[in-house]
Amino acid sequence: MRHTIxxxxxxxxxxxxxxxxxxxxxxxxxxxxxxxxxxxxxxxxMTIVTKGTDEIIEQITKxxxxxxxxxxxxxxxxxxxxxxxxxxxxxxxxxxxxxxxIKRFVDIFRGRIIDVSETNYTIEMTGTxxxxxxxxKTIDSTLILEVVRSGVLGIARGSKSLRV
Amino acid sequence: xxxANEAEMMMGGDIFVNALIAEGVEHIFGYPGxxxxxxxxxxxxxxxxxxxxxxxxxxxxxxxxGYARSTGKPGVALVTSGPGATNAITGIATAYLDxxxxxxxxxxxxxxxxxxxxxxxxxxxxxxxxxxxHNFLVKDVKDLAEIMKKAFYIATTGRPGPVLVDIPKDVTxxxxxxxxxxxxxxxxxxxxxxxxxxxxxxxxxxxxxAKRPMIYSGGGVVLGDSSKELIxxxxxxxxxxxxTLMGLGSYPPTDKQFVGMLGMHGTYEANMAMHECxxxxxxxxxxxxxxTGAVDKFCPYAKIIHIDIDPSSISKNVKVDIPIxxxxxxxxxxxxxxxxxxxxxxxxxxxxxxxxxxxxWRAKNCLRYDRNSPLIKPQFVLEKLSELxxxxxxxxxxxxxxxxxxxxxxxxxxxxHWINSGGLGTMGFGLPAxxxxxxxxxxxxxxCVTGDGSIQMCIQELSTCQQFDLPIKIIMLNNGYLGxxxxxxxxxxxxxxxxTYMEALPxxxxxxxSYGHIGMRIEKPSEVENALAEGLAIKDRLVFMDFxxxxxxxxxxxxxxxxxxxxxxxxxxxxxx
Ligand SMILES: Cc1ncc(C[n+]2csc(CCOP(=O)(O)OP(=O)(O)O)c2C)c(N)n1
Numbered sequence: 001m002r003h004t005i006x007x008x009x010x011x012x013x014x015x016x017x018x019x020x021x022x023x024x025x026x027x028x029x030x031x032x033x034x035x036x037x038x039x040x041x042x043x044x045x046m047t048i049v050t051k052g053t054d055e056i057i058e059q060i061t062k063x064x065x066x067x068x069x070x071x072x073x074x075x076x077x078x079x080x081x082x083x084x085x086x087x088x089x090x091x092x093x094x095x096x097x098x099x100x101x102i103k104r105f106v107d108i109f110r111g112r113i114i115d116v117s118e119t120n121y122t123i124e125m126t127g128t129x130x131x132x133x134x135x136x137k138t139i140d141s142t143l144i145l146e147v148v149r150s151g152v153l154g155i156a157r158g159s160k161s162l163r164v
Numbered sequence: 165x166x167x168a169n170e171a172e173m174m175m176g177g178d179i180f181v182n183a184l185i186a187e188g189v190e191h192i193f194g195y196p197g198x199x200x201x202x203x204x205x206x207x208x209x210x211x212x213x214x215x216x217x218x219x220x221x222x223x224x225x226x227x228x229x230g231y232a233r234s235t236g237k238p239g240v241a242l243v244t245s246g247p248g249a250t251n252a253i254t255g256i257a258t259a260y261l262d263x264x265x266x267x268x269x270x271x272x273x274x275x276x277x278x279x280x281x282x283x284x285x286x287x288x289x290x291x292x293x294x295x296x297x298h299n300f301l302v303k304d305v306k307d308l309a310e311i312m313k314k315a316f317y318i319a320t321t322g323r324p325g326p327v328l329v330d331i332p333k334d335v336t337x338x339x340x341x342x343x344x345x346x347x348x349x350x351x352x353x354x355x356x357x358x359x360x361x362x363x364x365x366x367x368x369x370x371x372x373x374a375k376r377p378m379i380y381s382g383g384g385v386v387l388g389d390s391s392k393e394l395i396x397x398x399x400x401x402x403x404x405x406x407x408t409l410m411g412l413g414s415y416p417p418t419d420k421q422f423v424g425m426l427g428m429h430g431t432y433e434a435n436m437a438m439h440e441c442x443x444x445x446x447x448x449x450x451x452x453x454x455x456t457g458a459v460d461k462f463c464p465y466a467k468i469i470h471i472d473i474d475p476s477s478i479s480k481n482v483k484v485d486i487p488i489x490x491x492x493x494x495x496x497x498x499x500x501x502x503x504x505x506x507x508x509x510x511x512x513x514x515x516x517x518x519x520x521x522x523x524x525w526r527a528k529n530c531l532r533y534d535r536n537s538p539l540i541k542p543q544f545v546l547e548k549l550s551e552l553x554x555x556x557x558x559x560x561x562x563x564x565x566x567x568x569x570x571x572x573x574x575x576x577x578x579x580x581h582w583i584n585s586g587g588l589g590t591m592g593f594g595l596p597a598x599x600x601x602x603x604x605x606x607x608x609x610x611x612c613v614t615g616d617g618s619i620q621m622c623i624q625e626l627s628t629c630q631q632f633d634l635p636i637k638i639i640m641l642n643n644g645y646l647g648x649x650x651x652x653x654x655x656x657x658x659x660x661x662x663x664t665y666m667e668a669l670p671x672x673x674x675x676x677x678s679y680g681h682i683g684m685r686i687e688k689p690s691e692v693e694n695a696l697a698e699g700l701a702i703k704d705r706l707v708f709m710d711f712x713x714x715x716x717x718x719x720x721x722x723x724x725x726x727x728x729x730x731x732x733x734x735x736x737x738x739x740x741x
Contacts, residue, residue, distance in 0.1 A: 010352055013301070014293075025294050055479065059480060062475050062478075063476050066476050070352060071351055
């Protein structure tokens with residue numbers, strides 16, 4: 001099953017490679033990984049999306065907890081949570097028809113066009129991974145020049161929060 | 165900055181040495197190089213810390229490891245950057261797999277050159293990451309003392325392990341005020357100590373309702389200095405106990421309740437009892453594959469209780485029913501207390517039946533061997549060694565058949581006396597590890613049991629033994645083969661002995677003598693006992709005893725790959741019973 005694990009870790013050089021190294025050394029899957037400092041610059045927040053049986057996920061969380069740089073973690077999948085991903089897409093829109101069509105889909109998917117040139121639009125869109133996938137499927141694939149995705153971010157719903 | 169402050173400033177090299185002294189370190193094993201020149205200069209200028217110069221960095225780390233295993237104190241090794249660091253890796257990985265507390269210091273190129281492929285630069289942090297508990301790069305001399313403190317703290321607490329500290333050369337030259345922190349507080353690292361009382365109560369209940377109970381204990385009991393608690397619990401319950409390779413010495417092997425080692429080369433009675441038990445009590449053991457055999461056939465009738473300090477050991481290989489995470493001594497004390505307080509008693513009747521069954525298995529005498537052979541049997545050498553030393557010698561071994569023979573035939577009377585690379589299985593470990601043990605215990609008998617293959621992996625350390633007057637007794641079981649590999653080829657590859665014959669063995673006697681040691685060659689069974697007695701009686705010299713043994717001897721019992729505990733191969737002699 002797919003799990004989204006959220007981790008608070010020391011913002012130390014090498015902390016990211018400890019996590020990445022753990023996954024590769026033990027043969028665990030990483031579907032996506034995002035990391036950036038938190039409001040407290042001594043800590044980073046990482047979101048990892050991984051797949052595995054219950055036993056493997058249990059091992060993954062234990063092994064992560066064992067890393068000295070990991071302060072705390074939660075498996076968001078165990079509760080209700082929100083997942084978001086940011087995507088930037090550059091598309092070729094050299095004809096009026098294409099400009100029209102892309103504009104319409106962007107509106108439907110509640111994205112924004114954030115850059116316009118003679119032949120290109122750059123679209124910004126956030127949402128769950130599924131929604132972003134659906135958008136990519138919807139538009140004419142021959143128009144796509146570039147897709148950049150941030151990877152998944154997650155946060156628990158309600159008053160539950162991951163903090164020290 | 166004013167003059168007074170400047171006077172208090174210390175160079176990184178001196179801070180390093182003072183940090184070690186503040187940690188109570190007395191011995192450090194190492195090998196110098198360009199990146200560690202300032203550290204070596206600081207070592208030269210003091211006399212509290214004794215440095216033992218090895219002949220290869222692998223030897224330094226194994227020696228520090230042997231020191232740690234035999235004392236419980238952290239072992240310390242110091243190597244230079246680049247090749248010094250890479251040579252140390254085998255030793256670090258060896259310590260990591262057996263959870264040995266160690267601090268390894270690697271020199272590094274100056275900070276300004278890091279990342280430039282500078283002379284003797286390797287990414288020691290990157291290379292050692294998967295085989296250390298943690299590692300640190302010291303970027304500023306101001307951080308050095310605190311990092312050293314953290315390194316020792318992490319290495320010795322929780323589930324112990326090696327910690328590497330990489331120190332760039334400029335950090336050893338730059339100056340800072342030396343202040344060694346008294347304590348460490350890390351928000352990201354807080355090892356658990358006591359086990360959950362609710363779980364302990366549940367475990368006690370399950371243990372006491374067992375009909376065919378079995379205690380299986382491992383290296384965690386040795387590392388956690390919990391031998392006394394283990395003995396108390398086992399005696400209180402009256403249950404059979406088996407131990408892993410790493411656990412030997414923490415329960416008296418001559419006791420009736422001890423059924424021998426389990427696993428690939430474990431005894432018939434231990435493995436059969438594992439297979440048939442209904443409650444398994446695992447204590448400081450990690451269900452490694454050489455212990456479990458095929459996991460799908462592992463303890464098919466048992467509910468499992470698992471006590472371990474490392475949560476990630478729980479249900480890693482085998483799913484357990486009652487996990488208890490905590491330090492072994494604490495958990496066992498609580499468990500003993502709980503058992504004493506409850507009205508429930510072990511089921512005496514069921515236990516009598518269970519012991520009867522175990523005695524039937526034990527009567528098979530699976531460790532019997534041919535005592536009338538005209539050739540020296542390795543089992544006989546170890547049996548005699550055990551008798552002559554009354555099980556009280558420190559035995560450091562290498563890896564192979566000889567290692568298994570020690571485990572089977574040497575009756576370790578005390579914990580921390582059996583020094584072997586169980587996890588990584590590192591040939592070359594024995595001699596340098598024995599050096600570390602002998603440095604820590606200058607007046608004790610320290611034996612290195614080795615094979616003609618393994619000894620040659622770190623044989624250069626005979627020179628270190630000469631320099632530091634280490635009177636180690638080397639017992640080499642010379643079968644002219646890489647015996648353990650040959651055993652597999654004999655059993656599973658139709659006797660195609662591919663590259664397991666050592667056709668060009670040196671004259672070990674002359675070799676030992678050339679290093680200033682005493683050499684002995686023993687070729688007949690009738691000479692074994694006297695030779696051992698003679699060798700052991702020499703207290704001030706290293707004695708290299710080359711026992712020419714039966715080339716065809718095999719280690720039995722054996723569980724082949726993919727087989728369960730109940731599917732052992734027994735020796736021809738064992739089958740006769
Ligand atoms: C560094 C290393 N290389 C290879 C092996 C694989 N190996 C395991 S046992 C063994 C043979 C050991 O031979 P020897 O030391 O003569 O001992 P014996 O088995 O004959 O007692 C080998 C090659 C190992 N364990 N370690």
